[in-house]
Amino acid sequence: MNLIDISFLTLLLLHATLSGARLIENERIEEYYRRGNTWPPEENEFKPPTKGWKQLNQRRLQQLDYVEDSAHKRYEGYMMNVWSALIAKNFTEYGWGVTRAPQAVIDKLKKRLSDGMKNEIYDLERKIDVVEADSPSLFLRDQGMNRQILEDMLPLHEAWSGVELVPNNAYGLRVYRNGTNLNMHLDKKETHVISSILHVDHGENDDPWPIVIEDFHGHTNEVFLESGDMLFYESSKLVHGRPKKMKGEFYSSLFSHYYPKEDWNTNELELDVHYRVPEHDVWAFPREKNDNHIDNLVFVGLSVKEPDCENAWCGLKDTIKWNGPAPGYGKVLSGNGIVTALDPIPAEDSFGENQDEVIETEDEL
Numbered sequence: 001m002n003l004i005d006i007s008f009l010t011l012l013l014l015h016a017t018l019s020g021a022r023l024i025e026n027e028r029i030e031e032y033y034r035r036g037n038t039w040p041p042e043e044n045e046f047k048p049p050t051k052g053w054k055q056l057n058q059r060r061l062q063q064l065d066y067v068e069d070s071a072h073k074r075y076e077g078y079m080m081n082v083w084s085a086l087i088a089k090n091f092t093e094y095g096w097g098v099t100r101a102p103q104a105v106i107d108k109l110k111k112r113l114s115d116g117m118k119n120e121i122y123d124l125e126r127k128i129d130v131v132e133a134d135s136p137s138l139f140l141r142d143q144g145m146n147r148q149i150l151e152d153m154l155p156l157h158e159a160w161s162g163v164e165l166v167p168n169n170a171y172g173l174r175v176y177r178n179g180t181n182l183n184m185h186l187d188k189k190e191t192h193v194i195s196s197i198l199h200v201d202h203g204e205n206d207d208p209w210p211i212v213i214e215d216f217h218g219h220t221n222e223v224f225l226e227s228g229d230m231l232f233y234e235s236s237k238l239v240h241g242r243p244k245k246m247k248g249e250f251y252s253s254l255f256s257h258y259y260p261k262e263d264w265n266t267n268e269l270e271l272d273v274h275y276r277v278p279e280h281d282v283w284a285f286p287r288e289k290n291d292n293h294i295d296n297l298v299f300v301g302l303s304v305k306e307p308d309c310e311n312a313w314c315g316l317k318d319t320i321k322w323n324g325p326a327p328g329y330g331k332v333l334s335g336n337g338i339v340t341a342l343d344p345i346p347a348e349d350s351f352g353e354n355q356d357e358v359i360e361t362e363d364e365l
Contacts (some may be wrong), residue, residue, distance in 0.1 A: 009338070023274055031275045038133040039278035045086050049056040052218020054187050056084035063297035064283070064308075069282045072301055078277045080186060080302070085274050088189065088237045091161045094126050094215045094335030096233040098223060099156070099342065100326040101198050102351035106151055111202045113173055116140035125174065129301025130241070134179030140252075150256050153196070154352055158334060159230045159342040161194045165192050165258035168192070171198060172254040176246055183303035184212070184241035184313055190266040192257040194234035199225035199324075206248025210321070212313065213240040215335050220315030226324035232332070243313040284307065 040061065046054045064077045072320070116122050117140070125137040150170040158165050168191040187195065197211065210222035213233060223231055233240065277283065295308045305312040320335070325340045329348045334340070 007302035029279055048216050050217050053216050056218040061364050065287045066289055068286050078283050079273050081277045083273050084237050088215055091163055095238045097332040097334040098326045099332045100329045101228055101230045102348045104351040113200050121248050130183050130185050130303045132181050135177045138175040155345050157194050159345050164261040165194055166261050168257045170256040175315045176251040180246045182242040183300050183305055184239050187235035189236040191247050191259050195257045195261040196230050196232050196255050203249030203250045209246045209251055209325045214238050222319045223322045229324040229326040244313045246298045257312045258337050258338045
């Protein structure tokens, strides 16, 4: 490293998104050492401390060493992985589970989908990094219905996660079209903590199109949802996406997001992430690869790909496949293969009685 590089790194300003505050790199490193941090992380720092979770994230941290991109992009990469692997707590054993949505909610959403497609009442989705598509996705919006569903489904998400939650947003219906794939990514840590994907419907002759999600035991799961199935997932902690291209007519879902009511100070958590990223000698410059094969990791915005592997994700070489339909309302299937009951939750026939008109800006991925 030459003197120009050292000078640049010493003066580097890192955005901390804390009311416009900024961190100066040498001050960040002082706090890094004051907290007793070392690199690589100790075995007991991983959350949760399962063998599979450690191995999954140790591999990704190694990949980050060789990312051929800007220093800024590598730093963001370390922030994402430090957050997921070391800082964010987990609320469930596997981080995902599949249940059946209330039938009244399914019926309302299927009617909205049918009416919107028939009458061409939809918007085209704006370009975002996560979604790669031959044709942009469609949005069939009903913000009042979305908000009502978000509020009504709160007890189910609280029962699954075991924590009181604040409803943040529900958006959709998003209608993916043929040739679409979603890069692997994490959702917003401030608000998208306990989430769900309620799959409304897909084309009759479409190929199955799985949601791919890593879990807290190091497994890569392919979950094939049927109409009316709902996937709970810890969306800002577990890397997920749909890296395989969709082959079919359409695939439509509603997305709902919540965050913990207590002990979720994202300003403090953001600082914890910054102060856990290693010294700039680690992240500022990529390492040269040796003879050991390390799958390339590349960033597309804040999403990631592994271009060395088929469908740009190496975890697809060895997945656990889960097929719907889900076991039923109030019952959840997760990574141990055991169906458990959600408790307490409202009776299924209590849904869909009222629909208030609420106007609220939707916050997409």
